[in-house]
Amino acid sequence: MLKRLQIDDKYGRYGYFFIFPFFVAMLLFTAYPLVYSIYLSFTKWDGSTIAPAFIGIDNFKHLVKDHFFWDSILNTFKIWLFAVTPQMIFAIILAVVLNDKKLKGKGIFRAVYFFPALVTAVSIAGLFFQLFAWQGGTVNNLLISLGISTTDSATNFFGSIFWTRFLCSFLLWWLWFGYSMIIFMAGIKAIPEELYEAGDVDGAGWWKKFRYITLPSLRPTILYNIVTSIIGGLAIFDVPYMLTSGTGAPDYSAQTISMYLYSQTFQANNYGYGASIGVGLCILTTIFVIIAFKFINRDVSID
C-alpha cells in the first residue's frame, strides 16, 4: 500500500525541501504569533517600547471577574445559537429537496442560496444597517406605507437589544445557510443509492428514509458543518461590528468576544489583557468542539 502511494525512500528527503517554504510561513505567521499572544496573556503591557512586565495569572484572575467578558461570551453564544440552528435546519432540508432529480430550476435555487456566502460580510452588514435604519430606512418606510407603524412609532432597530441581536443572527443565517447546504448536498450525493433502494423495498416512506438513512449517513458532514460553524461563529466580528458601528451598542448587548478583544487591545492598549481574552476564546472554542464531537459521534441507537 505504502509503496503504491509513495516513491522510493532515497528520494524521501526531498519532501522536506518541498514543504520547507510552507512551514517557514506557517511557523512565522501562524505559530509564532499564537505562542507570543499566549505569552503576552501573562504580562501587563501597553504596547509601547517598554518591555511587557510579567505578572503571572493576574490577567486571568481579572478576566474571570470581568462581567464585560462574561457578557461578551453570552452575547456571542446567543447570536451564534440563533444563527446556527436555523442555518443547519434550512441547509439540511434544502440539500434533501434540491437533490431531487425532478425538481426544476434547482441550479438557479442552489446558486441564489449560496451567493451570499461569497459577498463581503462587511458590505452586507452595511447594507442591512441602512435598510433597517431608524429614520429613512427602507424597512421602516415599508412598514409605514403598509400602515403597520407610523413615522412617530417607527422601530429604532439598532436602539433595541432584541432587534440588534436578532439582526446579527438573521444576517449570519442569511450569509451561511447556502454554504452549509452545498456541503450537505455533497454529503448526500456520497450516500450509496442502494441504501435508498433497500428502503424502498422495505416500504419506507420519505421520513423513515430521511431519519434512518440520510441523517445517520450524513453524520460526518453534520460534524464538519457544526465544527466549522463553532470555530467561525465564536469568533464573529465583522457583522456585529458593522451593525453597531464598532461599539457593541445598545448597552454592549451585541459586543462579541472578538470585539471585546479588539477594543481592549487596540483601542484601550491593554495588550496583555487583550491576549488573555484571546486565550479565553481559544479555550471556549476547544470546549465547544469537544462537546460537538462527543454529541454527534455518539452511537445513534436505531429502535
Next chain:
Amino acid sequence: MANEAVKIKTNRQVSLNRGKNFSSSRIFLYVGLIVLALICFIPFYMMLINATHSSYDIGAKINLLPSDQLIANYKVIMKNTPRYWYGFQNSVIISVFGTLLSAYFGSLAAYGFAKYKFRGKNILFWAVMATMMIPPQLGIIGFYQLMNAMHLISNPLALILPMAANANLVFFVRGYIEGAISNSLIESARMDGCGEFKIFNRIVLPLITPSIATMSIFTFITSWNNFFTPLVIMQREDRYTVPIMTYMVNGFYRDQFGAVYTSLAISVVPIMIVFIFASKYIIGGLTAGAVKG
C-alpha cells in the same frame, strides 16, 4: 441487469407516488423555495436600486425602480473620500499576489506530502491541518507585534506573506495529486535525468492546475472579504482595503444614504459579476473539496 430492473421499477413507483400529490405538496415546495430565493435576492436588489436614488428619495419612500442619481451619489463619495479607489487598488494587490503565493507554496507542500516518504510526515501534516482550526482572532496580538517589529504595519506585504501558509489549499491539492499524478510518471522523468524541482515545475504543476485554480478562487474571495486582520494592520487611509473603506464610508456620512448605497454596490458588484459567470465552477469546486473532507 437485475439491479437495473429493480432501479427502474422503484423509480417508477416513486414517480407514481409523487404524481398523486403533485398539486398540493409540489406547489407548496416551489412557493417555499421561491420565497427563500426572494429573501436572498431582495437585499441585493434594494441595494442596486437605492444606489441610483437621491438620499431624500431613499429616506422618504420605497423605491422599486432605478432612478438617475448614481453619478451624483458617486460624486459625493469622491468628494468626501477622495482615496476611495485606493481601497480597490490595495485589495487587488493583496488578493492577487497573496493568491499566487498561496497557490505556489501550497502546491509545493501538497506535492511534498503526497509523493515523498520522510520521517515525521504524519505529525507535520497534522500540524498543517491544526492551523485550519485556528481563527485569525486568536493570534492577532502576536501577529500585530510581529508586523510592528518587521516594520510592516500598513504595508500590503503584512497581508500577502502570511497567505503562503494556506492549509486548505495544501489539503485539497494533496488529495488531487494523489489521484491525478501517477508514480510511474515521476519515475520515468527521473530516468530521463530530470531533477526533483524540475519535475514539479515542468510536469506536475501543469497537470494539477485545475485543482489549484479551484482552490485559488476561494483563497482570493476569502482574502478580498477579510476585515479583521486588515483593520488591525492597515492604519493609513491610503492603505485601506475595500471592506475597511466600506466600513468608513458607512460611518462617515450616515445621512448621505445614496452615497452609502452606491459605495456598498461598488464593493459587491464585482463579486456578483464573477459569480454570474463562474457559479457552476465555484459550487463544483466546493463540493469536490467537501467530499474529500
